[in-house]
Amino acid sequence: MHEMAICLSIIQIVEEKVHERSSSRVRSICLEMGALSHAAPEAIRFCFAAAATRTVAEGAALNIVELPGVAWCMSCSKSVEIARRGECCPCCGSYHLQVTAGEQIRVKELEID
Amino acid sequence: MCTVCGCHDGTPSTKRAEENDAESHERSIQGDRDCHSALPPGDRRPPPSNHADDSYNRCPRSANYQADNAQALPSGLDPPDLRGCGRSRKRLVEIERDILDKNNGLAANNRALFAADDLLVFNLLSSPGAGKTTLLVRAVSELKCSRWVGVIEGDQQTSNDARRIQAAGVPAVQINTGKNCHLDAAMIGEAYRRLPLLSGGILFIENVGNLICPAAFDLGEACKIVVFSITEGEDKPLKYPDVFAASSLMVINKIDLASALEFDLGKAIEYARRVNPKIDVIVVSARTGEGFAALYAWIDRQAGRLRRAFQDAGR
Ligand SMILES: [Zn+2]
Numbered sequence: 001m002h003e004m005a006i007c008l009s010i011i012q013i014v015e016e017k018v019h020e021r022s023s024s025r026v027r028s029i030c031l032e033m034g035a036l037s038h039a040a041p042e043a044i045r046f047c048f049a050a051a052a053t054r055t056v057a058e059g060a061a062l063n064i065v066e067l068p069g070v071a072w073c074m075s076c077s078k079s080v081e082i083a084r085r086g087e088c089c090p091c092c093g094s095y096h097l098q099v100t101a102g103e104q105i106r107v108k109e110l111e112i113d
Numbered sequence: 114m115c116t117v118c119g120c121h122d123g124t125p126s127t128k129r130a131e132e133n134d135a136e137s138h139e140r141s142i143q144g145d146r147d148c149h150s151a152l153p154p155g156d157r158r159p160p161p162s163n164h165a166d167d168s169y170n171r172c173p174r175s176a177n178y179q180a181d182n183a184q185a186l187p188s189g190l191d192p193p194d195l196r197g198c199g200r201s202r203k204r205l206v207e208i209e210r211d212i213l214d215k216n217n218g219l220a221a222n223n224r225a226l227f228a229a230d231d232l233l234v235f236n237l238l239s240s241p242g243a244g245k246t247t248l249l250v251r252a253v254s255e256l257k258c259s260r261w262v263g264v265i266e267g268d269q270q271t272s273n274d275a276r277r278i279q280a281a282g283v284p285a286v287q288i289n290t291g292k293n294c295h296l297d298a299a300m301i302g303e304a305y306r307r308l309p310l311l312s313g314g315i316l317f318i319e320n321v322g323n324l325i326c327p328a329a330f331d332l333g334e335a336c337k338i339v340v341f342s343i344t345e346g347e348d349k350p351l352k353y354p355d356v357f358a359a360s361s362l363m364v365i366n367k368i369d370l371a372s373a374l375e376f377d378l379g380k381a382i383e384y385a386r387r388v389n390p391k392i393d394v395i396v397v398s399a400r401t402g403e404g405f406a407a408l409y410a411w412i413d414r415q416a417g418r419l420r421r422a423f424q425d426a427g428r
Contacts, residue, residue: 002326
């Protein structure tokens with residue numbers, strides 16, 4: 001369950017920011033997750049509430065923006081969207097794909113009091 | 114740029130002087146209204162709906178934010194009247210920070226340390242039971258004759274694997290991750306300090322038996338090696354693509370059992386290359402030693418590659 005480790009990292013980043021801004025309450029956290037990242041949004045949502053307990057992020061809404069996976073097809077020289085690794089190019093059926101985007105998990109912004 | 118909708122007409126006045134650091138960007142919710150109230154004077158309608166839609170598609174807000182905003186937009190008050198009324202003290206803080214930044218920073222430290230010690234480091238990943246420890250025991254027993262070799266062993270519990278490596282005559286440090294399912298860069302930095310100096314040698318890191326989580330964590334290694342055994346089936350690379358995508362080498366173990374299992378080697382390689390077109394493949398039997406010469410030759414090539422990279426970096 002590395003989702004728990006990810007949630008703890010989210011809270012660590014949030015705590016640093018909240019501390020910097022002399023705030024005490026986080027209303028919402030906006031997280032960007034690529035379709036090819038190493039975690040599933042459902043698992044992150046599941047872990048987040050538990051990880052946030054008794055931290056500045058307790059009770060904060062977690063908004064997850066899901067971004068598509070993008071790969072460069074070496075066969076047809078096009079940038080294509082893929083939902084997961086190991087899928088073929090939706091244009092030409094080739095598996096010669098180089099992932100170019102959609103691998104990130106990023107804290108995008110916070111809404112604090 | 115407005116952080117809510119990504120539009121480019123957020124006026125400079127919404128920024129404050131101290132917001133100039135590239136990493137973060139903060140403004141009040143009132144600032145938002147500045148941005149969205151770029152309407153003709155006297156026009157009290159909400160901003161064009163495509164904008165409003167954009168904003169919520171891009172970054173859906175908590176319910177109370179939406180309520181607040183919905184109330185504020187059609188109110189028709191000019192931003193200067195709203196500013197300073199103290200009704201809303203919420204602030205948006207733009208961060209743009211990758212969750213794994215901290216780990217990646219520590220991994221970069223480890224990598225610099227390994228480079229300074231002229232050490233080649235491999236991070237071995239597999240599911241439980243793929244035969245990683247047996248493979249390592251054979252490899253370190255043979256490699257230790259020609260160079261320094263050390264091992265960091267990761268397991269949730271017990272130090273059985275480290276003891277097996279030590280019995281083969283090389284230093285090994287055990288990390289017990291407890292409830293954690295993977296090693297991270299901080300654990301490696303700490304464990305590395307407990308090993309003797311291995312200058313010019315090889316450090317193997319045996320990750321926790323798990324084909325999902327360890328793929329996400331850079332430890333500072335030169336490359337990841339994924340080990341899987343033919344008893345796990347040809348489609349393992351498609352079932353756990355992240356680990357195969359992150360690895361430079363796939364070692365297929367227990368090939369001595371092939372005749373009994375009707376394992377389709379070609380298919381396994383094809384599946385792995387669907388996920389990672391550049392992955393190298395070596396077929397071995399840790400029990401009989403078949404294929405190990407090819408593995409050592411691959412390791413030597415990596416050592417040469419890394420040395421050239423160091424030289425290029427030093428130039
Ligand atoms: Zn294509």
